[in-house]
Amino acid sequence: MLKNKYILFIFLVLFFSCQTEKSHETLLSKWKPSTVVSLERKLASLAPQNCLKDTFNVDTLKAQIKELESQYPKSGNATGKWQHLDLASLPLAQQSFLSKYGTRLGNFNFSSCGDVPCLFNKIYGKENHVAGFVHYIWYLKFGHLLVADNKLPVQNSPNPGEYQGKKISFDKYLYSDQELYGFWRLSLMLKEPYTNLRDLKEIHRVPRGELIENVPNDTCGLAYTAGWIVLSDLCLVFGRHPDQGHFYIAVTHELDHHIDYAEGKKISKLYRSHENDYLALSGFRREESTDASNVVIRKWIPLPGVQRVTEYAGLSPQENFAETLAHFRLDGERTKPKISSEHLHFVSNGYFQDRLFDTSSFFKSWLGKSSIEVLRSTLSSVSECSEAPGLSRADYFEPEDLSISLSRPMVNCLARKAQDLSLLIKSQTLLREPESCSLLASSFERPLWDAAVKEKIIEALDFSLEALKSDAEYFDKIKLFNAFLNDSEISNNKFLQCFTNTDQKGCFDLGIKQIVEEKLGELRFNEAQRAQLANLYYSLYNFESVQKEVTDFYRILVESNQERVDESVKVFWESCKAISPNDELPPSGNSFTLRNGYMVSSIYNCLNENYLQKVQDLSHSLDFNGEQIDDEFEKNMVLREVRQVFQYKLQDLHLQESILEKQAALILVRGDHSAIRTRLLQDLTWINPAQIAPSCREAALRIINFTPIYHLKKDLFREFITSEICFNISTTPEFLRWLNASKEVFTQRIYDSLDTSILARAQRLKADCTVLYPQGNRVTEIYQSFQRNRCVKQDWSKGEEEAAFEISQNDMAFRLQLTYEKLLERAAARRAALQRRFF
Amino acid sequence: MDKSMGPLLILSLIFFTSCGFELQKGKTVYGKISEADLISQKGEPTSIEKLDGNRGEILIYPEQEKYQVTNDVVVSSFKNPQADEKNLLFWKHQFKDCESTERKLPQSGHEGQEIELQCRAQGISVIYIEGSNTILRVIEYAKE
Numbered sequence: 001m002l003k004n005k006y007i008l009f010i011f012l013v014l015f016f017s018c019q020t021e022k023s024h025e026t027l028l029s030k031w032k033p034s035t036v037v038s039l040e041r042k043l044a045s046l047a048p049q050n051c052l053k054d055t056f057n058v059d060t061l062k063a064q065i066k067e068l069e070s071q072y073p074k075s076g077n078a079t080g081k082w083q084h085l086d087l088a089s090l091p092l093a094q095q096s097f098l099s100k101y102g103t104r105l106g107n108f109n110f111s112s113c114g115d116v117p118c119l120f121n122k123i124y125g126k127e128n129h130v131a132g133f134v135h136y137i138w139y140l141k142f143g144h145l146l147v148a149d150n151k152l153p154v155q156n157s158p159n160p161g162e163y164q165g166k167k168i169s170f171d172k173y174l175y176s177d178q179e180l181y182g183f184w185r186l187s188l189m190l191k192e193p194y195t196n197l198r199d200l201k202e203i204h205r206v207p208r209g210e211l212i213e214n215v216p217n218d219t220c221g222l223a224y225t226a227g228w229i230v231l232s233d234l235c236l237v238f239g240r241h242p243d244q245g246h247f248y249i250a251v252t253h254e255l256d257h258h259i260d261y262a263e264g265k266k267i268s269k270l271y272r273s274h275e276n277d278y279l280a281l282s283g284f285r286r287e288e289s290t291d292a293s294n295v296v297i298r299k300w301i302p303l304p305g306v307q308r309v310t311e312y313a314g315l316s317p318q319e320n321f322a323e324t325l326a327h328f329r330l331d332g333e334r335t336k337p338k339i340s341s342e343h344l345h346f347v348s349n350g351y352f353q354d355r356l357f358d359t360s361s362f363f364k365s366w367l368g369k370s371s372i373e374v375l376r377s378t379l380s381s382v383s384e385c386s387e388a389p390g391l392s393r394a395d396y397f398e399p400e401d402l403s404i405s406l407s408r409p410m411v412n413c414l415a416r417k418a419q420d421l422s423l424l425i426k427s428q429t430l431l432r433e434p435e436s437c438s439l440l441a442s443s444f445e446r447p448l449w450d451a452a453v454k455e456k457i458i459e460a461l462d463f464s465l466e467a468l469k470s471d472a473e474y475f476d477k478i479k480l481f482n483a484f485l486n487d488s489e490i491s492n493n494k495f496l497q498c499f500t501n502t503d504q505k506g507c508f509d510l511g512i513k514q515i516v517e518e519k520l521g522e523l524r525f526n527e528a529q530r531a532q533l534a535n536l537y538y539s540l541y542n543f544e545s546v547q548k549e550v551t552d553f554y555r556i557l558v559e560s561n562q563e564r565v566d567e568s569v570k571v572f573w574e575s576c577k578a579i580s581p582n583d584e585l586p587p588s589g590n591s592f593t594l595r596n597g598y599m600v601s602s603i604y605n606c607l608n609e610n611y612l613q614k615v616q617d618l619s620h621s622l623d624f625n626g627e628q629i630d631d632e633f634e635k636n637m638v639l640r641e642v643r644q645v646f647q648y649k650l651q652d653l654h655l656q657e658s659i660l661e662k663q664a665a666l667i668l669v670r671g672d673h674s675a676i677r678t679r680l681l682q683d684l685t686w687i688n689p690a691q692i693a694p695s696c697r698e699a700a701l702r703i704i705n706f707t708p709i710y711h712l713k714k715d716l717f718r719e720f721i722t723s724e725i726c727f728n729i730s731t732t733p734e735f736l737r738w739l740n741a742s743k744e745v746f747t748q749r750i751y752d753s754l755d756t757s758i759l760a761r762a763q764r765l766k767a768d769c770t771v772l773y774p775q776g777n778r779v780t781e782i783y784q785s786f787q788r789n790r791c792v793k794q795d796w797s798k799g800e801e802e803a804a805f806e807i808s809q810n811d812m813a814f815r816l817q818l819t820y821e822k823l824l825e826r827a828a829a830r831r832a833a834l835q836r837r838f839f
Numbered sequence: 840m841d842k843s844m845g846p847l848l849i850l851s852l853i854f855f856t857s858c859g860f861e862l863q864k865g866k867t868v869y870g871k872i873s874e875a876d877l878i879s880q881k882g883e884p885t886s887i888e889k890l891d892g893n894r895g896e897i898l899i900y901p902e903q904e905k906y907q908v909t910n911d912v913v914v915s916s917f918k919n920p921q922a923d924e925k926n927l928l929f930w931k932h933q934f935k936d937c938e939s940t941e942r943k944l945p946q947s948g949h950e951g952q953e954i955e956l957q958c959r960a961q962g963i964s965v966i967y968i969e970g971s972n973t974i975l976r977v978i979e980y981a982k983e
Contacts (some may be wrong), residue, residue: 154970219949226970255948268925270973271951287905289890289897290915294980296955296964298944318950583935587928593972598931693936710933763870771910777875 019380026496026631028553029489047617051430051437053242054189056181061133068140069093072556073548080563084111092560093140099562104202124149124174132188134180138203141187142195143228143555145202148174152204153228156213164210171228172207182247189434190252190329192544193259193351196551198644208233220250223257223322225270228593243438250324254321273321281343282306282313282320292764309338325351332357353544357435359445363452363821366433368539370425370456372485375536377421378460379478382468385413395418401458404465412782415839418457424455433765467529477523481533485517488549491541495550505543512541550637558641561622565642568618569649576606581709595651597658600709607650615643658710668706669720676703677725681734689746689753689812696726730811731764739815750818751826754807755834758827760836763798765792788837796835800827867906869915869962870981874898874908881906920965927956927972930965933938934958943969959983 072092080087082098087344094116108122116139124131131148138146147694150173151160161168210233212219220234228452231251238245263272273276279285283306288298300316308314309331313323327335327739336344336358348354355361389407394415399406406414426449429436440446467474484490491512498507516537518558558565583600590607619642622629627634680686686699700721701713708716729735739746769791776784804823807813813823867877877898878884883905884898905917916943923929937958944953944966952969962982966975 071910215949224929224970225951225968225973227972270975272972285888287888287897288917288976288978289894290978290980291894292960294915294959294964296944296957296966296978298953298966298976316950318945322950338962502908583932586921586923587926587932590923590926593926594928596970596972598928601932604928712931714935767870767910767912774911775875786841797850 008408025169025544026493028492028496028550028634041463051243052185052432052434053160053181053370053437053687055431056184058128058130058133061117061137061184064137065140066135068137072553073089090115091210094136095555096556096559096562097136098557101139104145104147104149120148125171130177130184131175131180133186134175137184137187142192142197142200143552144197146175146183147202147204152206152230153202153224153226154213154230163207164213166210168207168210169296169462172209173205175205175236176783178238178242179247181242182236182238182245182251185243185434186248186251188432190255192353192548193262194252194255195548197255197258197262199227199262199265200229200255203229203231205236206230206232214484215454220246221254223254223261225261229254229258241438243434247328252330252453253322256325258323260318260321269323271318271492273317278321278346279317281340281346282308282317282324284317284320298301307339307343309335328352329357332361353542355694356650359439359448362433362435362439363449366429366436367425367452367456370428370434371536371539373428374456374460375464377424378457378464381417382461382464383422385410385417386632389413390416392416396422396539397454397458402465403462404469406465414461418454421457422450422453425456426450433739460609463528463532471526473524474529476527480523481519481525485540486536488541489547490515491546492550493633495543495546496631496637499633499636503670508543508546512538554634554637554641557624558622559639561624561829562645564622565645566616566649568614568621569646569653572607572610572614573653576603576610578694579606581707592647592650594654597654598708598712598715599654603709611646615639615646618642620647632826654710661710662716665706665708665711665716668704669717669724672720672724674724676700677729679703680725680729684735684738687738689749689810692730693726693813696729697721700725730815736815739812743816746812747818750807750810750813750816750823753810754803754823754827757791757803757806758799758830758834759802759838762792762796762834765795765799789829792838793798793835796831797828803827866960867913867916867979869913869979872913873911874913875907877908877913878935896957897952915978918976918977918979920977924965925974927965927967927974930974933963934961 070092078292082102085098086097087095097116105119106123108119110119110122113119113122116136119132120128120135121132126132135146135148138144139633149160150168150170152163155163156165157163161170210232211217211234212222212230215222219232219235221229221231222227229251231254234246235250235254236247237250238247256795259270260273261675264270264274266272269275273282276285279350283303284300285303286298287301288296290296302308302314308320309324309327313320324335324339324343327338328344329352332355336356339347344356348356354364356372384572389409394412396415396419397411399411402411402414419666426440430440440449469478491508494508494511494515495504498504498511501507510566513534516534520533525533579602581600582602585601585605587599587601587604589605589611591611592607594604616639619635619639620629622638622642629638678705680696680699686695688695701717704713704717706717707713766788769788773784773787774792775781801824804820804827807824808818808820849958867880872880881900884900886899888894888897895907895914898906898908903917903919905949906913907915907917917970928938934956937960939956939958942957944955946953947962951954951971953966953975955966957964960983962980964978964980966978967973968975
């Protein structure tokens, strides 16, 4: 039965080349290439016995970029140029990068560059170096920018290249080769949800040798909800081996904060970790209160007896979330016993597709990834060995290891091929799995891994031998199944269909299960074969990988249409700006929100009222290389992407206009030459003697003839008013003359302030006395009330002393020579009258 | 005083003590109303937390709505923002004529510096994270 099967080998040659007829025409199906170059195979051929670190070179990175770029259409709608580069000549992903981040690359001489990696290398001052490729790969994998410039998003100095009060040389802001290797390794390790952080925009490096400004010295990194991560040297630490060190935990920890924000955003909250279920898992309660002066106190109270992954995870739920995810992902084996099983399940199931990142789950995952290779190879081995078994002996396994009895030459032949296959799997794993090098270096783990590989191969051989023995059509069916397996369009379409479902993953998993079962039933595989092949399909097309692939496709596609988005946003912005600005109504709506700063409500509300319609209009009008989007499911994906870039562009326009407005205000300030101060001093009726500075500010704001749209007037002119207009105004001769003339009026006002202050203190005193003499029932309250009043009266004079002291510190009181003693005298004289008012 | 006036005086006192302080329905007057008044307005809290020192206790209601009671007086409340209140811009607009101040809250951990935007004249503080425009909490207390 196993003889004359060589013809079947032809089927195997066709194994990866068959295509099925497309059933559903979308941009995705039309443009997305269905076959990709396998990086792993390229890596394996580069250095078959090495670890990941040994392949960190420009050739490897170029091959990876080629593979990543091949997942997108070759060209998009972009026209025009980025500096000297003709956008249309670049791969779509590079067009997208330049549209999004082109303005962030600074002013370097890029004229000799023909691609994005080269631009980064110019920033590094190097040619054909790993830096440029790692920066670009980071963007391809994560969609945000690994920044290479000299200005942090939050820093004290407004100038680039200045930090911690020093001038810093540019090279100190750039990553070292070891750090670049770390980022590259992380880019291979971290998948969903790290690769889908849509609001994370930039990762910055604090200059080498400096700590982060304005935070405690032990702060190694910061994550900002505004979409940034900042990393200092303290985070970028490596061990003796470049695969070890705090770097990995620290960078992942900061990314995990962004997962916390992204997951919170899904439920309209700022943090996922602040939800009750996570507070229960992490063991925190929030204590909120105000003190006697209404100062707000908010703190997290860690509950005792709760397991936490590190001491730092006991600081707050958000730190607990970031610490737990980072340690779980990078050190699953040791994290498992440190947290509760419920917490472990929350993290593993919620964010890592039930993976555990311990030794056995790594083995399972790595072997899962080699399933296709194993299936292909064992089928081919069976075919070849049945044709020409050869004579040489091999001892990779013994005849009794197989469940089917075979001739010795046949066993030898299969064993030889199995040994070759095991070496291939092991070398591929070492190269493509960032964790494998350190794990398999262990003399304890390595034999376990070898045994697992052997078991997998024998199991596959058994499966193939059994299938061929019992089913003469097995190879034919496998060929057909392979065509089905190679057709990523099926899973992509299912994802599109499930995109608007509230349970995307459930919808996708169920849909795919039905399709796969139908196909396997149609091909009449037996139950065992169905189970194995279905698992093979699910491992290739799991929800997370399909989600990443499809959403990246639309993100890149829409980002490459940035010119049209920009144009549409500008028209929309101008239409709302054209409405006469006013700030009467409160700002309403959150379809569009500001990144920061201010905007008068007429513009804000106009933008919000029309935002969704404009986004919809734009997304419907977009085409890609002349192709309209007809598919309803696909329209949803495009709409989501357009909404995001529309928002960013509007925020950019707001920022630009804010800067222009600030500049205009500055021109007014510079041209003032004390004119406003002079006007204030000519008519001093604005003075409130108890509050000279605030009343001066108010009067100045009324006089300044400038109505800002993107700032609050009080913020825009705060510095000008404080340091120029109102500066020491109460010491000017004009002020003093006026004060002298109005002495009686102001003296009375000061006395009124004294009365008010004494009564406020009495009120607080009454609250204290209520503790001693609480409110009684209707009969006892008469007595209690009497006691309370007596209690207040006992300490009344203390309140007078405090009030007199406070008022005597007032600038106006000082000028009117209303000393503490005088005020105290006045308070004593007024005591009876005030007490009558109070009680 | 005429002794025959005694019963009348007592009756008058009873009347005044039972009817003298009518709360505006649904409105919490911070620094004025008692714990009992609050409970009559809002019902029994789901839980109560004691504050350390002599700072009283926190009455907790659903949706993380909390009221601080010190010396039997409701001094402040903490609530989640609703609808437009979630937007920092809403509060900047609300406080535009107020001498508002901003303060960094002391915090544990390195992530997300909390900022308090305060308008004492309106008796309101809102908490947000530096760099974000989303309001986390709205705190009300007696107006100054």
